[in-house]
Amino acid sequence: MIDNLRHQGLRKRMIDYLSVKRGIDSDSVLKAMMNVPRHLFLESSFLEFAYEDKAFPIGSQQTISSVYTVAFQTQLLNLAPGEKVLEIGTGSGYQTAVLTQCNVEVYSIERHHNLYKTAKTLLSMLNYRANLFHGDGHLGLSRLAPFDKILVTCGAVEVPPLLLEQLRLGGEMVIPIGFKNQIMTLFSKDLDGNIKKKEYHNFQFVPMLRDKE
Numbered sequence: 042m043i044d045n046l047r048h049q050g051l052r053k054r055m056i057d058y059l060s061v062k063r064g065i066d067s068d069s070v071l072k073a074m075m076n077v078p079r080h081l082f083l084e085s086s087f088l089e090f091a092y093e094d095k096a097f098p099i100g101s102q103q104t105i106s107s108v109y110t111v112a113f114q115t116q117l118l119n120l121a122p123g124e125k126v127l128e129i130g131t132g133s134g135y136q137t138a139v140l141t142q143c144n145v146e147v148y149s150i151e152r153h154h155n156l157y158k159t160a161k162t163l164l165s166m167l168n169y170r171a172n173l174f175h176g177d178g179h180l181g182l183s184r185l186a187p188f189d190k191i192l193v194t195c196g197a198v199e200v201p202p203l204l205l206e207q208l209r210l211g212g213e214m215v216i217p218i219g220f221k222n223q224i225m226t227l228f229s230k231d232l233d234g235n236i237k238k239k240e241y242h243n244f245q246f247v248p249m250l251r252d253k254e
């Protein structure tokens with residue numbers, strides 16, 4: 042598990058790219074992404090590319106989200122320290138690690154047992170504190186609800202109603218919605234429980250599937 046000066050240099054370049062070229066301006070998001078050694082979340086054969094803005098296979102036919110996607114979604118969550126955050130789609134655990142570096146309490150669900158196990162081992166080896174669950178994210182985690190923020194990192198055809206329910210009053214959910222391409226969507230629940238929706242641009246995610254495997 043090596044994170045050397047070369048990796049740190051590549052990471053710094055990734056941060057400059059995100060802020061200068063892609064308009065990510067949240068210092069806390071950039072700092073969190075500078076902290077997490079992304080190359081450790083990819084197979085070693087992808088080491089050279091870990092800090093390029095691409096999605097990569099992580100096994101079980103899934104991909105790690107590109108760095109811009111991670112940065113954009115995390116920024117949109119507008120996290121405040123101490124918030125309770127639910128992530129759907131742990132995958133490699135990279136986004137999960139970035140969330141922990143934003144000083145929030147992280148809960149994350151993955152439907153693939155293999156990915157769940159690998160991410161759990163890796164995150165604890167790297168000392169990232171996150172609560173991981175194997176299950177179907179459509180169901181959320183009712184016994185631990187409500188959540189201040191919910192982040193979905195797979196493409197949903199529509200917003201899962203149970204997730205909206207598990208959002209606290211005043212809470213927000215970031216979720217990519219659509220079939221082939223997904224529109225990044227921000228749902229805000231006001232203090233009376235009314236839901237407002239705001240749409241951003243298109244992204245490409247692996248689909249949010251039913252049931253666990």
Ligand code: SAH
Nearest residue numbers: 105130132133136151152178194195249250
């Ligand atoms: N945040 C991840 C992104 C992985 S891709 C990362 O940074 O690596 C999306 C992940 O969502 C995949 O691992 C996929 O298995 C998972 N997924 C798809 N449908 C799901 C569901 N219903 N519940 C939980 N996870 C799901």
